[in-house]
Amino acid sequence: MSTTRTLYQILGVPVFQNRIYDSETSARTCPRGDIQLVQDLETGLVYNNVFHPELMDYDEGYNNEQAVSPAFRQHLQNVARIIDRNIGQKGIVEVGCGKGYFVEMLLEAGFEVTGFDPAYAGSNPRIKKRHFQPGLGIHSDGLVLRHVLEHIQDPFAFLCQLRNASGGRGKIYIEVPCFDWICEHRAWFDIFYEHVNYFRLVDFERMFGVLYEFRKSFGGQYLSIVAELGSLRPPSFTPKDKVTFPDNLAPVLPSSGTLEHSAIWGAGSKGVIFALMMERCGANPRLVIDINPAKHGKYLPATGLEISSPSEAMRQLDSKSTVYVMNGNYMAEIQEMSRYRFRYVAIDE
Numbered sequence: 364m365s366t367t368r369t370l371y372q373i374l375g376v377p378v379f380q381n382r383i384y385d386s387e388t389s390a391r392t393c394p395r396g397d398i399q400l401v402q403d404l405e406t407g408l409v410y411n412n413v414f415h416p417e418l419m420d421y422d423e424g425y426n427n428e429q430a431v432s433p434a435f436r437q438h439l440q441n442v443a444r445i446i447d448r449n450i451g452q453k454g455i456v457e458v459g460c461g462k463g464y465f466v467e468m469l470l471e472a473g474f475e476v477t478g479f480d481p482a483y484a485g486s487n488p489r490i491k492k493r494h495f496q497p498g499l500g501i502h503s504d505g506l507v508l509r510h511v512l513e514h515i516q517d518p519f520a521f522l523c524q525l526r527n528a529s530g531g532r533g534k535i536y537i538e539v540p541c542f543d544w545i546c547e548h549r550a551w552f553d554i555f556y557e558h559v560n561y562f563r564l565v566d567f568e569r570m571f572g573v574l575y576e577f578r579k580s581f582g583g584q585y586l587s588i589v590a591e592l593g594s595l596r597p598p599s600f601t602p603k604d605k606v607t608f609p610d611n612l613a614p615v616l617p618s619s620g621t622l623e624h625s626a627i628w629g630a631g632s633k634g635v636i637f638a639l640m641m642e643r644c645g646a647n648p649r650l651v652i653d654i655n656p657a658k659h660g661k662y663l664p665a666t667g668l669e670i671s672s673p674s675e676a677m678r679q680l681d682s683k684s685t686v687y688v689m690n691g692n693y694m695a696e697i698q699e700m701s702r703y704r705f706r707y708v709a710i711d712e
Contacts, residue, residue: 367401367412370608371554374398376639377664378418378556380632387669390662394418396556407569407600408518409542409561416516419557432654434692438581439465442509442538443472449575449589450505450534458495458525459511463487476507496528503528506535506592513539513558519570519597526592533592534575537567541579541586542606548711551612551640552633552689553584562586563606569598582692584711614640626650626680626705628697629689630658630670637689637710638666648687652676654700673700680705 374397384390399412442465446455452474460466460478463485469476470489478490495506506525515521525535542561545553554561564577564586572594579586627634630653641648642665651668653659658670671679680686684705688694691709698707 366404368404368606369399369401369412370409370606371400371612372398373554376556377635379664380555380557380635382664383630383658383661383670384664384667385661387662387667390664390667393664395665398554398556400554400561402606404600406519406598407604408566408598409563409606410516411556411559414516414556414559416559419514432693433696438585439468441580442536442587443469443474445576445578445587445589446474446505446507446536450536454504454533455507456495456503456505456529457507457509459508459514460490463490465507465509466490496524503530504533506533508535509538510540512537513560513562516559518560519595522570522592522595526595529592531593534589535592536587536589538580538585538587541584543586544579544583546606546608549609549612550711551614552636552710554612555632555636557632564588565604566598569604570595572596582711584690584692614644624649624681624684626652626676626684626686627668627689628652628686629693630655630663631689633689633710635664635666637687638663638668642666649684650676650679652686677701677704 375395376398378394378396384393396415396418397413400409401412402409455474455476457466457476457478460480463478463483466476466478466489467487476489479493479495481492481494483490483492506529512518539562540553542563567588567590568574571590573591575589577588625648627638627648630651634651638651651663651670652673653670654673659672661670662668663670682704686705686707688697688707688709691712694707694709
């Protein structure tokens, strides 16, 4: 008897959506993998059943920083308030802090915080370029885990390691993409290789005996919880936990042909998958745009599309152009930045 239920499959996607490349050739020949999304009928968790962790190397070339966006910075301010009222400002550890923006934001606001990430490339002494693990001699009152757990092959074992590293005590703030939102919005562009796990609120209710707070944020796309680390327990599936998954998650894309008057705005995960599916349907956008200066002049995984700055893109597009916005949360700032010149289509609405 099978212990999993298959939900969705897609082949040949890049293993990294947040790694950009220096040439079109290296981008097109990037490592690829397959996705077979299943629900485990013993734990109830949803994950990629054909994920290969040996393909993943989160080094300094990995860049998923979103804080260049005012809308995302506002989201981080909201997260800081949740941490403040549930955990306080002392003894905070952010695990997987990326480029360190949130750690530095908390420090500026008066928090006592230490960050850990082997991919960190900066010079802040409060951020350690290593994994957070037992034996470091750091006593934490609260852990922060933003958009990390979905990347970990065995999330429960990882949470147990974090609990042990923090002395078996304290609270944890966890933020992940919301799988219920993905299902409800038929968001095929939000399923990709980097994310081996997909979480619902019920998953955390089964893993933690004590939840202090839970909410959806960022237009419903994110799910966050604050839990007691000491209440961690193995999740167990019950029939009511069965995932309601769309029968057909096939992409709805523009008609085929070279789209001389179109652009993708957003060179992150959604943009990578959207561009790849467009290419497979024979529809090729003219440009990919991103506001992150670190991505300008680089190339998108799989399709090899060059990433342009907003100012460069506006010199190449005319008023008849269609801009496919990869995340509707950024629509207002994108329209303002591009002076409302184009036709805008949010793919997640």
